Amino acid sequence: MKNRRLTALIDLLDDPDTTVYEMVEKELLKESDQIIPVLEEKWESSYDSGYQERIENIIQNLQFNETRNLMDKWLMADSDERELLIGFLTVDRFQYPDLNPLNIQLKIENIRKKIWLELNNSLTLLEKTTILNHFLYHVYEFEINQKNINSPQNCFLNQLLDTKLGNPVSMAILYTIIARQLELPAQFINFPKNPLVGIVDPKLARRVHGTSVESDVLFYINPSNKGSITSIKEIEYHLKTNNYLPVHQYSEPKSDVYFIQLLLETLEASYDAVNLSEKKKRVRKLLELF
Numbered sequence: 001m002k003n004r005r006l007t008a009l010i011d012l013l014d015d016p017d018t019t020v021y022e023m024v025e026k027e028l029l030k031e032s033d034q035i036i037p038v039l040e041e042k043w044e045s046s047y048d049s050g051y052q053e054r055i056e057n058i059i060q061n062l063q064f065n066e067t068r069n070l071m072d073k074w075l076m077a078d079s080d081e082r083e084l085l086i087g088f089l090t091v092d093r094f095q096y097p098d099l100n101p102l103n104i105q106l107k108i109e110n111i112r113k114k115i116w117l118e119l120n121n122s123l124t125l126l127e128k129t130t131i132l133n134h135f136l137y138h139v140y141e142f143e144i145n146q147k148n149i150n151s152p153q154n155c156f157l158n159q160l161l162d163t164k165l166g167n168p169v170s171m172a173i174l175y176t177i178i179a180r181q182l183e184l185p186a187q188f189i190n191f192p193k194n195p196l197v198g199i200v201d202p203k204l205a206r207r208v209h210g211t212s213v214e215s216d217v218l219f220y221i222n223p224s225n226k227g228s229i230t231s232i233k234e235i236e237y238h239l240k241t242n243n244y245l246p247v248h249q250y251s252e253p254k255s256d257v258y259f260i261q262l263l264l265e266t267l268e269a270s271y272d273a274v275n276l277s278e279k280k281k282r283v284r285k286l287l288e289l290f
Helices: 003-014 018-028 033-044 049-076 084-095 101-116 125-139 157-163 168-181 202-209 232-241 256-273 277-287
Strands: 186-189 196-200 217-222 228-230
Touching (some): 003 033, 084 277, 101 125, 101 168, 157 168, 168 196, 202 217
Antiparallel strands (some): 196 217
């Protein structure tokens, strides 16, 4: 949109006629979020609270539209090009549209590098996982936010990295991202009420479990309990005892898309718990893309 027409439309936002406002709003929302700086400039130069409120609403809608477009683009990407970290950052963008993703990536890289220095090729997957657990839970002190488990902030990566507090889903995603960057074959496991991370290696799994077990998961990690490691027999026993059937539905790897969908569902429930109905509705619109 040319600057002159854009300025003219923005100036019409203070028109008392709601029909005019709705027409202008519709036209502005056809644009990308690149027009936001112009809207912000108009907001800063105005003393009309009604005019400012209308500009704020349009900015929020433009930011949400961009977040939805980015999420749709992530979902449409080929699975081998769909990075879990990008999906997590897109969820962050819902609440923090001005967030610089490079700052987040740098923080994760610093964690990865510190752990990587302690690893070598002679270590087993179990030994590497134990070192990863030591750093995440004893050096960096990540933990579940038990005091405020329903806080929406638990769902955002930037908050998790800053406060070291998250919920079971966000913690499992962060764990998986860092594990993969350390070349550990980590996959999401939709264990009931408490997501797990599975270390998946078909050849090793056959050697360890024998041919009678039809799972490629070598062992399971509970990111919500300081990375405690569990065997497949313990997982299957728990699922059968509590009548979670079929067992493979809760013990075998799920896709990264499922990971992010569950994070958004958790965010939706969090907004519901703190009575933020408008944000809940917008998260529902993101979930409709899945």
